[in-house]
Structure formats: C-alpha cells, structure tokens
Amino acid sequence: MESGSGLYPVDEFRLDPKWLIDPKNLYVGPRIGEGAHAKVYEGKYKNQAVAIKIVHKGEAPEDIAKREGRFAREVAMLSRVQHKNLVKFIGACKEPVMVIVTELLLGGTLRKYLLNMRPKCLETHVAVGFALDIARAIECLHSHGIIHRDLKPDNLLLTEDQKTVKLADFGLAREETLTEMMTAETGTYRWMAPELYSTVTLRQGEKKHYNHKVDAYSFAIVLWELLHNKVPFEGMSNLQAAYAAAFKNVRPSAENLPEEMAVILTSCWQEDPNARPNFTQIIQMLLNYLYTVSPPEPMVPSRIFASENAVFPPESPGTRSLMAKRDDTGETPRAKDEIKPNGFLCCFSQCY
Known part of the structure; x- marks a missing residue:
C-alpha cells in the first residue's frame, strides 16, 4: 500500500506468494548491465535462463527508503501487467537482498x-x-x-x-x-x-x-x-x-x-x-x-489451407513478422536451454 510520500515501505509491501521465488533455486552468472540503483546478471532459476536484477540498498536511511519503495513499485507493476512486448516477470524476493527476476532477452538493448x-x-x-x-x-x-x-x-x-x-x-x-x-x-x-x-x-x-x-x-x-x-x-x-x-x-x-x-x-x-x-x-x-x-499480400484462398504444405496469409505488419520464434510453451528457444555464461555461475544463496 502506498504511503503519503508515494513510496511503498518494503516492510508494508506484501508480495503475492505466487510471485515469491526461493533464492536457493537462483543461480547468478555474469553481469550484463548496471544502473544507478541496481545491477543485472544473467542467471538460472529452475533451469530457466533469466535476468536477475539485484537492487542496491544504499547506505543513508533516506536512500534505503527510496530504493525499497522503487523495488516495491516495480514488483507491483510488473506483476499486474502481461503483454508480449513487456518483459515477462518471473518473480522476486526481498531477503537476503531485493531481487527481481525476469525473462532473459539475449538481443541486447x-x-x-x-x-x-x-x-x-x-x-x-x-x-x-x-x-x-x-x-x-x-x-x-x-x-x-x-x-x-x-x-x-x-x-x-x-x-x-x-x-x-x-x-x-x-x-x-x-x-x-x-x-x-x-x-x-x-x-x-x-x-x-x-x-x-x-x-x-x-x-x-x-x-x-x-x-x-x-x-x-x-x-x-x-x-x-x-x-x-x-x-x-x-x-x-x-x-x-x-x-x-x-x-x-x-x-x-x-x-x-x-x-x-x-x-x-x-x-x-x-x-x-x-x-x-x-x-x-x-x-x-x-x-x-x-x-x-509495405501493403499486405493478397489473401490465400481457403482451399489451400487443406494442403499438407499450407501457406497462411500474413498477420498484420509489425506483429508476427517481428516476433521471436517460439516453441509450444511460449518460451524463446534459449529459455529452456542450459545457460553457458562466460563467467562464473554461483548459487545465489551462497553469494548472499
């Protein structure tokens, strides 16, 4: 719930149990990004390739409160919305440090x-x-x-x-x-x-x-x-x-x-x-x-769809033609593969 300052104190923030991850199942690999408030690592969670965002707590009390509020808001919003053009939220934990886990996108920024x-x-x-x-x-x-x-x-x-x-x-x-x-x-x-x-x-x-x-x-x-x-x-x-x-x-x-x-x-x-x-x-x-x-191609007659080598008409531009290839689970192929990072892969619970 939101305080008067617009921040969610982390001790008041309740993470829905379905989004709570167990740090013991989290493995941290090489760092792939860093910002003013957090570092992002490639990693694994239950054999799935993921991006692990570890939030800096800061030292001054006011910094800690702001960063805890930022973490709570980000988790609340990521868990509220799902869309194919939004990074998929997987889960989060508050202890021993604040962590947000999302799908790993390998194409870079x-x-x-x-x-x-x-x-x-x-x-x-x-x-x-x-x-x-x-x-x-x-x-x-x-x-x-x-x-x-x-x-x-x-x-x-x-x-x-x-x-x-x-x-x-x-x-x-x-x-x-x-x-x-x-x-x-x-x-x-x-x-x-x-x-x-x-x-x-x-x-x-x-x-x-x-x-x-x-x-x-x-x-x-x-x-x-x-x-x-x-x-x-x-x-x-x-x-x-x-x-x-x-x-x-x-x-x-x-x-x-x-x-x-x-x-x-x-x-x-x-x-x-x-x-x-x-x-x-x-x-x-x-x-x-x-x-x-780039006008769409003419519609293919429906009788062709019965063919073993059916050719389907294109979807609207900017959707299927620009989407990653996915398997039947909805994951990108890499998501199910074992991670082969360039750096050391360690158990999150051992690191923290």
Whole structure:
C-alpha cells in the first residue's frame, strides 16, 4: 500500500506468494548491465535462463527508503501487467537482498543495437515495426493506469533473433515522488517530456501536474532515433537538451521524412500534452503508414489451407513478422536451454 510520500515501505509491501521465488533455486552468472540503483546478471532459476536484477540498498536511511519503495513499485507493476512486448516477470524476493527476476532477452538493448549499426539506418519497415512493438507495450501500461516515464533505448530490449522489442525497467513508476526523479534521473532528460523535468524551476516540494501523455513525447523522440539512428539533440549535453526542449520548444528535425511520419512525430512531441495523441491513435497511424510502404499480400484462398504444405496469409505488419520464434510453451528457444555464461555461475544463496 502506498504511503503519503508515494513510496511503498518494503516492510508494508506484501508480495503475492505466487510471485515469491526461493533464492536457493537462483543461480547468478555474469553481469550484463548496471544502473544507478541496481545491477543485472544473467542467471538460472529452475533451469530457466533469466535476468536477475539485484537492487542496491544504499547506505543513508533516506536512500534505503527510496530504493525499497522503487523495488516495491516495480514488483507491483510488473506483476499486474502481461503483454508480449513487456518483459515477462518471473518473480522476486526481498531477503537476503531485493531481487527481481525476469525473462532473459539475449538481443541486447535497442541502444546497443543502434550503436552497432551506425552510420547505417534501419530499414523503414523495421523501424516502424519496432515502433509498433513499443507503442503496444505503452498502450498496455496505460490501459492499467501506469505511466512509464522513462521510455528510452536503454530500457528497450531485443529478443535473441532481434526481431521483437520489449519494454523493461519500471523503476520510474508514476507513484514516484518528483523530488526523487529530479535528483536521481537526470540522465534520462534527453527523452523525457518537458513537463516532467521543467519542475526544476518550481519551488522545492511544489507538485507539477502531468498525465500519461508524457510517454507520447518520449515515444516520439525514440521513433525519431529509430528513423535516423542518431542521438536526439546531438551536440547538446543532457541538461542543454532539457533546457532547449522545455524553454525554447526545440525538437529534433522532422524534415526529409515522409509526411505521414512527420505528422506522427510532431503530434506526439507537441508542447501541449493534451494535444498529443493517445497510443491507440499512435498505433493506428503507424499501421496506416506501414500499409502504404509495405501493403499486405493478397489473401490465400481457403482451399489451400487443406494442403499438407499450407501457406497462411500474413498477420498484420509489425506483429508476427517481428516476433521471436517460439516453441509450444511460449518460451524463446534459449529459455529452456542450459545457460553457458562466460563467467562464473554461483548459487545465489551462497553469494548472499
């Protein structure tokens, strides 16, 4: 339950038993990521390949409270929503340390994927397909009353075949206090909606109202990056980009793009949040554009379906064509394989 500060004290937070994992069944392998608040490792849980996020507790009492609150919110939200474009939640534990376990996605972050491609750009239909994956993930969150607030390439992960994007990291939940966000998350300013970070100009403790349209702004910046494979606001520091976007209404250039894509970008990053489209509208705009550049193939006559070598019509663009190959269990093939990490694999309970 939520306290007055918007934090869930970890001693008040009750994890649903069905999501509680036994640390004895958890094995930690090599580190695959690190942030300000946690480290992420490749590992195993009951013979399944997983990503293990171990949350730093901090030392100062106020840091401990904030990080425990962040952990509680992230677990609460991950356990509430399920979607093929959201990283699958497997479980969590609070002792001996705070741990969140999710499916392991071996395709890396979207940021790393784009960096490895530079100066080449994604093919347009691939960029739009990735954008559809992201938009569908956010639409799902919004339908559950959740605002992500930290949409950026670092928080978008690719499946092993690098055909599907999934949204991860719910650390900046909507319930988080603005004070915590302002002091701890300055690195995300480049993608963050101006109405969130412009609160630095307000008196300390004064609240700034915002809504789910903050995610539409961030989505537009990510979409621009998918189309150009360049860092948005290139040449500016994070704070310079924040100042330019919030107080000078500066945006990346939408020139030299098809008119339909320019309309999507400029509508999503409008200064007035209420003028931005919702994600159901964004998905429809993306699909409309995708049909113009890659129209679906003609439907195959139904009589062919009786053939032993049946050929089925394609699903809507941006879905099946961009999804990882899965077996009958719904898992990616690697998920059932034994992990072969490059580093030492140790029992979690022995390490802690």
